Amino acid sequence: MSRFSRELTVAGALGLLLLILAVFAPNFYHLQPFISRLTSQMPALVAAVGIALVIISRQIDISIGAQLSMCAIIASVAAGSGLPLGAVILTSMGAGVLMGALNGVLVAWVGLPSIVVTLATMVAWQETLRLWQQGRMLALPEGIQWFGLSQAAGQTAVISVSLTIVIAAAWAMKNLALGRFIYAVGSDAEAARLAGIDPRRTTFGVFVLMGVLAGLAAVLNLVQSPQVQPNCGDGLELKAIAAAVVGGVAINGGRGTLWGVLLGLLLLANVNPALTHFHLPPYWEKAIQGLVILLAVLADGLGRRKRPR
């Protein structure tokens, strides 16, 4: 089995879907809807990069949707109070750092399982938002949507920033010590420790990084319209985790590439538009996405069994 077999399989599936769309639903490729669709997936892509790192380090973070909502609302309140755009972006990412650090401390130093910790923080943030905002939509001041640029320039900026994150993370995972630490800790924390890596520091760092990316994703989300809804991150955790798993990130850590995550996200994200363009009922969306995830997990399981121990 070649090293990039999963990435190639997902790329093949995505290519096939895009080809079928090109033949039977050429409207899919009209420039404006195509760009808008792509732009709308970018916050999930940035979050998926973060979750991929978390999963590779053999942890999980299901609080990322709630983190994104919190960051988006905090940033909106900051924007509403008159802070300039740059400060709003930093506020959002700062809020992400704090929430990520809380998860990180509880997992890395207190030693609690990440699924329980992040379930708790997820509920905490969601309830905080519910009490604080009561489901109200917040209007953003002028100059926030599209970073104060034109729609085309704003969309280009959102897409460029997101792809830069993917490229930078892919490079860092391969070339930086932290990247290698993440793989090492995810493969075998004890072996990593014996090799001189502090798994706790690595784990903490990964959760903080996740928070930063959730904060950035929140910004990329809120610049796409003039209003923000306190539930804007709902369901993001599933989307991001699914993209990572489909893209070949091993759910038990140590393995996966960010190119796979990018492909996995694009494949899953295009299921719904494809259904609409083929005039199929929306009931199928979740079923098909579920099937794709199941196939990915099955492929993982079979692949592991074949590998000599």
Next chain:
Amino acid sequence: MKRKSFITTLALFATLPFVSCSKSESKGKLTIALLLKSKGNQYFVTCEKGARIAAAQINAELKVDGPINSDPAKQNEIVENWITDGVDVIVAACENKDSISTALRKARAAGIKVVTYDADAQPDARSFFVNQATAQGIGEQLIDTAATLTGSEGEFAIITGTLTSANLNEWIKHIKARHAAKYPNMKLVDIKPCDDQKDKAQQETTNLLSTYPDLKVIVSVTSPGVPGAAEAVKQAGKTGKVKVVGLGLPSENNAYVKEGVTQGVILWNVENLGYLAIMAGAAVAKGDLVAGATEFDGGKLGTMEVTGDQIILGKPVVFTRENIDQFKF
């Protein structure tokens, strides 16, 4: 022992003037207590405004209270206080149907009349429910507005919350029935769920616009869907070409309505809901509105029909560019 009874007597005398005072006041003037779901919410602020107009008109004393945040326990506490105060009528919007019903039953047992509005309690905990809208009224108003905008022809699509939401499906059922009966030249091309997320509604609308280039109007039966659909239409550069109508709050749609992206936002008249709730409460207290009645005098709203134990506010209002600024909720 002697000392204690002395204090009791003293205490009794001390309260006597207050008791007699409030008694004499309540003889001439009705005391109505209006319970809100949440004090800071513009929707209920508007309800209260209507309630004050009604109270002034019938010369009743109005007490208004509610939790700062929607909090069922706090609502119970407020009702308990009103029972102690001995108000004549409680007019309540219920945050939690079951939890408040116990307190409201207790109020009724104490001789206080109870009417609900906006969100009902259990039927045995109140005399009447002032219902803001029926599924039929909402569904028909949505499709009628869409038809008016498109000359009753062309393709339309619906944005809903989730495909399993019972009340939204009920509204869609009435949209379809009205569509079949009255608008044969309109064609429903798709129904998309947005999971009550504005961003998903925006994405679904983007897909609908590219799949159905002849789409004339998007109808959202869920409130986050209205601004979501509007943003997608705006980004597609189809402002005015593809119309947007939906059920929602004026405040969330004001900008899009002004820009001409959204043509109609539909909701019941919230101020009149507060007004009618007070009129109904007063009518119950005066004995003008009793079980089995088929109509009652709704003041400035005219004679209101009573169906069973419900009073229907009437047809929803359409907020348009002309009137949307008058509504702050």
